[in-house]
Amino acid sequence: MKESVCLKIDTLSSDGSGIARREGDGFVFFVPGALPGEEVEARVILKKKHYAVTELQNILKPHSQRTSPRCPWYGECGGCQLQHCSYSMQLELKTQIVKEAFSRIAHISVEDVISSCIPSPKEWGYRNKASFPVRKNSSGKNEVGFFKRRSHSLIPIDACPILEPALNQMYGRFVHPLQKLNIDGYNEKKHSGILRHIIFRCGSFSRELLACYVVRKHLSDSEIKRISQLWQNFAVPDAAFVGVIENENAKVGNTILGQNSRILYGQGELKEILNSREIHYDGTAFFQVNSYQAAQLFAFCSDCLEKEEENEALELYSGVGAMSLFLAPKFKRLTTIEEWPSAVEATKKNAALNKFSNIIAYEGKAEDIVSNLKQNFNTVILDPPRSGCDPKVIQQILEWKPEKVLYVACNPATLARDVALLHSGGYKLEKLQPFDMFPQTVHVECVVLMSKGKRVNVRKAQ
Numbered sequence: 001m002k003e004s005v006c007l008k009i010d011t012l013s014s015d016g017s018g019i020a021r022r023e024g025d026g027f028v029f030f031v032p033g034a035l036p037g038e039e040v041e042a043r044v045i046l047k048k049k050h051y052a053v054t055e056l057q058n059i060l061k062p063h064s065q066r067t068s069p070r071c072p073w074y075g076e077c078g079g080c081q082l083q084h085c086s087y088s089m090q091l092e093l094k095t096q097i098v099k100e101a102f103s104r105i106a107h108i109s110v111e112d113v114i115s116s117c118i119p120s121p122k123e124w125g126y127r128n129k130a131s132f133p134v135r136k137n138s139s140g141k142n143e144v145g146f147f148k149r150r151s152h153s154l155i156p157i158d159a160c161p162i163l164e165p166a167l168n169q170m171y172g173r174f175v176h177p178l179q180k181l182n183i184d185g186y187n188e189k190k191h192s193g194i195l196r197h198i199i200f201r202c203g204s205f206s207r208e209l210l211a212c213y214v215v216r217k218h219l220s221d222s223e224i225k226r227i228s229q230l231w232q233n234f235a236v237p238d239a240a241f242v243g244v245i246e247n248e249n250a251k252v253g254n255t256i257l258g259q260n261s262r263i264l265y266g267q268g269e270l271k272e273i274l275n276s277r278e279i280h281y282d283g284t285a286f287f288q289v290n291s292y293q294a295a296q297l298f299a300f301c302s303d304c305l306e307k308e309e310e311n312e313a314l315e316l317y318s319g320v321g322a323m324s325l326f327l328a329p330k331f332k333r334l335t336t337i338e339e340w341p342s343a344v345e346a347t348k349k350n351a352a353l354n355k356f357s358n359i360i361a362y363e364g365k366a367e368d369i370v371s372n373l374k375q376n377f378n379t380v381i382l383d384p385p386r387s388g389c390d391p392k393v394i395q396q397i398l399e400w401k402p403e404k405v406l407y408v409a410c411n412p413a414t415l416a417r418d419v420a421l422l423h424s425g426g427y428k429l430e431k432l433q434p435f436d437m438f439p440q441t442v443h444v445e446c447v448v449l450m451s452k453g454k455r456v457n458v459r460k461a462q
Helices: 087-106 165-175 221-231 291-304 322-330 341-353 366-372 391-400 412-424
Strands: 004-008 017-021 028-032 039-047 051-061 129-136 142-144 195-202 208-215 240-248 260-266 269-274 277-282 308-316 331-338 359-363 379-382 404-409 428-435 445-451
Touching: 004 017, 004 028, 004 051, 028 039, 087 412, 087 428, 129 165, 165 195, 165 208, 165 221, 208 269, 221 240, 221 260, 240 269, 269 291, 269 322, 277 322, 277 341, 291 322, 291 404, 291 428, 291 445, 308 322, 322 331, 322 341, 322 359, 331 341, 331 366, 341 359, 366 391, 379 391, 391 412, 404 412, 412 428, 412 445
Parallel strands: 028 051, 208 240, 308 331, 308 379, 331 359, 379 404
Antiparallel strands: 004 039, 017 028, 039 051, 129 142, 129 195, 195 208, 240 260, 269 277, 404 445, 428 445
């Protein structure tokens, strides 16, 4: 029989689990679903030398901000971690997660520079992208849904409350005739089957919709015909379905997308409009999943930087150039670096569409290109993936000695790691602003401004 323990929850971990520490030796218990300040009864399901993972059994003393989750699959699905607490508490928890990451990893107190987490304009129905794995089960039927927490077992769902409503309608259009589509779902163990993921995307402001079929090998003509027929008459009120693309990913592993795509029906890209800027991108390119909050975040980043018409800036990990369009007016020239080929082409297109001739886009990995750049950059802008910046990038920044570094991050842990390196190289942390890009989840976006010069005044985000 597994051990049961009564615990007082102290804080929250980076994955949303409650953390309790045993008096005396500091042994740590992780309790998914528990909130700071609660007293709970939990069952130990995994025990290691210094910590244990538990399963919540009873809430002996609930937090006053505990709420009932809106999603019927909450707790099983691994997508959300904070539906069981009020939105105001979510914001407080995310601010605290950022503080603790800097204290634990960077050994920097941020109390004098951090501001409270900026709420998302929408708490529900905000997400403009959904990736659903498709798998062939043991009985030979295709299943689609989301992965269970910490596993690759599927939970078939009917809808997701954090998705744009139009994406749920696209999901319904896809899932009901799935068996009749006659395209085998993927088998991870055998690396067999055809259809690995279905990805739906929406321009929250443009109201354009696009579907992407991620396949192990190219679809046949007859399979393409059936897919085209499925989407031909699809219509959503106040939205326009623009096309279907195929993305081929023949590699073994967890990476969702491959390098090669083609149009199956309609067009292969969609657009979004953020604060009057028109942004085009294809179904495989990175774009912030919360357009409503992205508009606020990009405007805030622009406000962090003074207008320096004679200076040059470098933006690394620049994606499709969405933030570039907000930053370009500040500089004589903005050089962008991005490794995803279609995103680089999108940056060039978006610069032209929005009449910016001072954005120069290069394709390649940031760590491979920075050492060959000869310009004297006054400002460097970073927006890396969750893994943070490559050490070569940080080292090159320290050699360049730009006056300002603006860092946008979706992972407080790797942000704190990189900020510590910049701090040790002589940069002062001027501003740390969390943004809630992902309501109902434990994830938090941050903007950091660092400077070698005097302290700057930054307008607080609204």
